[in-house]
Amino acid sequence: MKFVKEIVKKEKITSQSVVAKDIKEKYNNYYFGFPFEDYSHYLTGVAEKVRVxxxxxxxxxxxxIWESMYETNDTFKLxxxxxxxxxxxxxxxxxxxxxxxxxxxxxxxKLSPVLENTLIELDDMRNQTIQGAYELSSEDKEKVNNTVVNFTLNLIEKHIKPLINGKKxxxxxxxVDLRDLNSEIKIFLNAYLNGIFNHGKSANTQIKTFLEQILIN
Structure with missing residues (x-):
């Protein structure tokens, strides 16, 4: 009798494992409700909705109004x-x-302390430059470019962060696998943001860091 119970127990466990495997394979290849479409199609559809x-x-x-600023290479005008x-x-x-x-x-x-202080500092620098009491150095120019990019990215983050919240x-x-969706979002945002900012390696680094931070869920 004990032997029979053990056989039944093993069969039950095996049966459950097979079902679990079947379900896993199904959702690795098909999305629920549309058994003739594959996962990549489902992912593309979800990514498109998020992109829109x-x-x-x-x-x-x-x-x-922010994009138009990058039409000039003159740091003071920027x-x-x-x-x-x-x-x-x-x-x-x-x-x-x-x-x-x-x-x-x-x-x-309600910006980060670093960004807030930098904006106030550059505002004072701007006023002095307008009055002719200060001339922008090469270091100042880099700081201006970085701050402009940083602030604009901050604005963008405020608008899109709720839309790419992992739990939601x-x-x-x-x-959908969030890792896959994050990759799709990252590709879109990277192209979008690089189309706005044209300050070379520095801006590219800021965008890369921004995407890594904003897509952590």
Whole structure:
């Protein structure tokens, strides 16, 4: 009797293993509800939906005003245009603070301490340069370029971070592997951002770091 029970137990375990394997193989090759389509097709469809959501969100940000800054290679002009855009952005986000000095508005944007301090420092540098009391050095030029890219990426992150939250994506598209989806999103954002920023290796490094950080879920 004990022998028979052991046989039944083994058969049950084997049967469960086969079922689990079948399910795993099914979802590795097909997505639920469409048994004649493969996983890559499902992944492409999900990635396209996420891409459209990202693009629609960025349209609200109106990146055109930020993209237009990169038409000039003159760092001083870039600095002036950037702060004009920054002031307008602050006013749109902080309507009750429009009459306050720009440094005060910057502090209300809830940026990282490093970015906040850099923006305030460069604003002072801009004012001195306009008055002819300061001349931008090569180090200043690099700092301006890096800060412009960093701030713009910060704006983009605020808009798209909720759209690529791992838990939310997994709950909505529970048959997709987040590693695969992240790769698709990364390819799209990398091409998109490199189309905006044209400051060479420095910008490329910032974009790479940005993508690595924002896609951690």
């Amino acid at each position: 959501n990202i693009e629609n969100s960025l349209k609200k940000l109106d990146l055109n 600095l002036v245009r950037f702060y004009a855009n920054l002031e307008n952005y602050c006013n749109s986000q902080l309507e009750t603070e429009k009459d306050k000095p720009l440094p005060n508005k910057i502090k209300l944007l 994506l997994k709950a909505k598209y529970n048959y």
